Every structure is written in structure tokens, then in C-alpha cells.
Amino acid sequence: MAWRSLPILLTCGLLLAAAPAAPAVPFRPVRALTFNIHTGIGEDGRLDLARTAAVIRDSGADIAGLQEVDVHWAARSEFADQATELARMLGMRSFFAPIYDLPPLTEGAPRRQYGVAVLSRFPILRAENHPITRLSTQDPDPVPQPMPGFAEAVVLARGIPLHVYVTHLDFRPDPAVRAAQVADTLRILDQDGRRARQVLLGDFNAEPTAPELAPLFGSLRDTWPGPDPGLTYPAAAPAKRIDYVTVSPTLRTRDPAVLASDASDHRPVRVTLRP
Template identity: 60%
Template sequence: MSFFRAAGAVTMAAVLAFTPVSASAHPAALRVLNYNIHTGIGADGKLDLARTARAILGTGADVVGLEEVDQHFSARSGYADQAAELAARTGMHVFFAPIYDLPPEQGHHDRRRYGVAVLSRFPFLRTENHQLTRLSTVDPNPVPAPAPGFAEAEVRVRGERLHVYATHLDYRPDPAIRRIQVAETVRVLDHDGARAKQLLLGDFNATPAAPELAPLLRRVRDAGPPDPTYPAEAPTAKIDFVTTSGGFRVRDAEVPVTHASDHRPVLAALSVR
């Protein structure tokens, strides 16, 4: 979720338009994408997960962090298992890390889950769903409490073991919860050790200059361009990130132009040292 709001409609031509980093220009690059998919609902307000999958495939990404992913959650996403469907449509492995795990709606049998996910062309060696302090958006009287939804997936790329994280920080204008989440995120990253190769992907719901992000952006390197990512139709704020730690070189990076979500994705072509 984001405290920003998008509005208006776009044409199908605009929905399908994007300008990915050239795969031929960097044949050995690891292509890393972060994308808040808005549960498959585009900037035009229409649910179309096939369009989301096309946007991901069009970037040629090898590893993807996803936010706002539904699993049998509600009518807004057709009660689909979006993580499994995107894995099938992209031909990638998937690890889904729910934030919420709720009983089925009346008349349905599957539990309702919502969270983040990692897609990868490389098999997972290990996965974990870490906790962060959150203010629930489904509890009418929320209080700060630990909750899951901070995904970690380990993969092996060209002989190197990489830790891939996907996260979604608090969306509220008050930075208090994000400040706590940043401290907790740094502690989780530090647990891997100073020499670990890490990719932290996510919707941070704050711009790079936000004071509450400072400890995190000292711990990791922003590998994305300065271009804004939100709202998708006419972005004004960079709140979506691909960040690295532990020995990556950024070859190229961009924000592909697509309206398959209310956010635009962030793509970075990286060398693994």
C-alpha cells in the first residue's frame, strides 16, 4: 500500500509500453527487478495479472521482488493465487511471504493471504519469512506488533550465494513505524555477515532523502536510477528500490515505463563480483 494515489485511465498501448535495459548490451549481467504490482490492478483500475506478467517478462529480469501480492484474498484479485500464477506465467521459481493469513471468506475454502514475493530463475537454496513491526491494515484498532512479510530467499548465481530480500515498509505519512522497520531490517541484514552478497528489493514508501531511511541507505547501496516510480502515469516520487550490499557493480539501471500497476518497476543490471 502507498500513501500516494494514482488516478485516470491509460490506453492499452501505454499499458504495454516499456523500455527495458538492453539484454544484448549486458549479456552477463544479473538483471534485478523490484515491482509493487498493486494486486494486478493497473493504473487504469483494471485487474489483469497477465499484463503484470508481460511487464515482468519484458524486462528480462532474473530475480524479482514483488509487493502487494494476493493469495485467494478477495474479489479484488478474483481470489487467485497470484504468486503461483505469476510463477507459471514467467517460468520462474516463487517464494511467497504473507503479511496477513486470514480465515476464508464465507463461501470460499482457501485462507486469505496478502504479502510480498520473490521470483527467481535460479532455484531457492533456503527461504525465510522474517518479521517486522507493523500496524495492521485489517485490524480496526491496530497497535504496533511484530508481523511477517519480510521475505528472504537464497540463490546461487555463477557460484556465488546471494541473499535476496523483498520488503514493503509502512505507508503512513508518519515515519515512526518505518523508522522501527528500518532498524529491524538492518539487524536482519547484519545477521548474514559483513561479506554476504545481498539484494534488498522493496517499496520503502519514502524517498531517498527521508530521514528514517538514512540508516538503511548507509547499510545498502541504491542500485536504481534517481527516476521517480510513483504514481505510474506521471511519477513524482521515488519510493521503490533495488539496493545491494557485498560486492555488486551496477552496469545500468532504469525505471521501465509500464502502467500494469499504480507503481512503475525498478530494473538494475548488476555484475556479481
């Protein structure tokens, strides 16, 4: 099933919040994946969403953050609802957060949307599409301004609320918009409180030493260890690390891996989370 209304809060979440405090629940490991799916188009230029789903399935991910997701967007993806289709193929829940939401090309067709998505094997208690600073690719004369497309889904991961965020930062060489996006991201994450378990998954479009990412890594931990560079882009012969799994200090991690795949122009990154 998929959710798009903003924000969403399930009744069971309210009941849980009102109930007496329960004994601490051991938090068993959870696998998290970030994957820029390139709208289902692989390195061979062929659209194959089943191939995308197979990569996510084979990774063993419990939670996946996806970037470059089309929902009725264009002929390149056959106007499919990719968020819903991937959730169906994988037996997962989904939340889609559009960056762009445009009228259809033909009367009566669904609206055209493009953005990021969360897939989860666990219940999604609530979800929200946060605005952050963006420079539109659809406006012929864009200026930086708040736009949606920063997804948050609070999932009940083995009985423990886990705040999962998915982002896709600006791709341009000028880092100014990315720097503003990092500041917006930290402001939003601060609203969860210091004890929250947070995971930020995304294509940051910048390498780890980029100055604009430094404030982010001051609050969240980059889960990739050295000395392996963990290169993710381009998928055929990776030369850059721009895809990340980052976590709050309340979580430990193990077994980080960049997964070889030709299902996209990016390689996915998988990390196991522990409390």
C-alpha cells in the same frame, strides 16, 4: 513451483555446504527487478495478471521482488494465487511471504493471504518470512508489533548464493513505523555476515532524503544514480521515487532503469548486478 513453509532449506544446499571448497566461479550479470504490482490492477483500474507477467518478462529480470501480491485474498483479484500464477506464466520459481494470513470467507476455501513475493529463474536454496514491526491495516485498533512479510530467499545465481530480500514499508505519513522497520531490516541483514551478497528490493514508501531511510543507506547502496530523479509513483505521471533496488558493498551494479508501464500504479525498477 512455489514455497510457503518457513524456513526452507533444500538438501542440495546442505550437500553443497559440506563439500570441499570449489574454485571461484565467475559471477555473470544478473538482472534484478522490484515491482509493486498493485494486485495485478493497472492504472486503468482493470485486473490483468497476464499484463503484469508481460512487464516482468519484457524486463528480462532474472530475479523479481514483488509487493502487493494477493493469494486467495479477495474478489478484487478473483481470489487467485497470484504468486503461483505469475511463476507459472513466467517459468520461474517463487516464494511468497504473507503479511496477512486470514481465514477464508467461505468454509472450505483456501486461507486469504496478502504480502510480498520473490520470483527467480535460479534455484531457491532456502527461504524465510521474517517478522518486522508493522501497524496492521486489518486491526481496527492497531499497535506497532512484529508481523511477518519481510521475505528472504537465498538463490543460487549462476553458482553463487545471493540473498534476496523483498520488503514493503509502512505507507503512513508518520515515519515512526518505517524507522522501526529499517532498524529491524538491518538487524536481519547483519545475520548474513559481511561477505554476503545481498539485494534488498522494495517499495519503501519514502523518498531518498527521508531521515528514516538514512541508516539503511549507511549499510546498503541505493543503486539509482543522479541526476535523473528516477521517479516511480504514481505510474501515469511519477512524482516520487519510493521504489528501490539496494545492494550490499559486495555487489556492483550497472544499467539502472525505471520502466514505463501502466500495469500497476507503480513503475518497476530494474538493475543489473555484478560482483
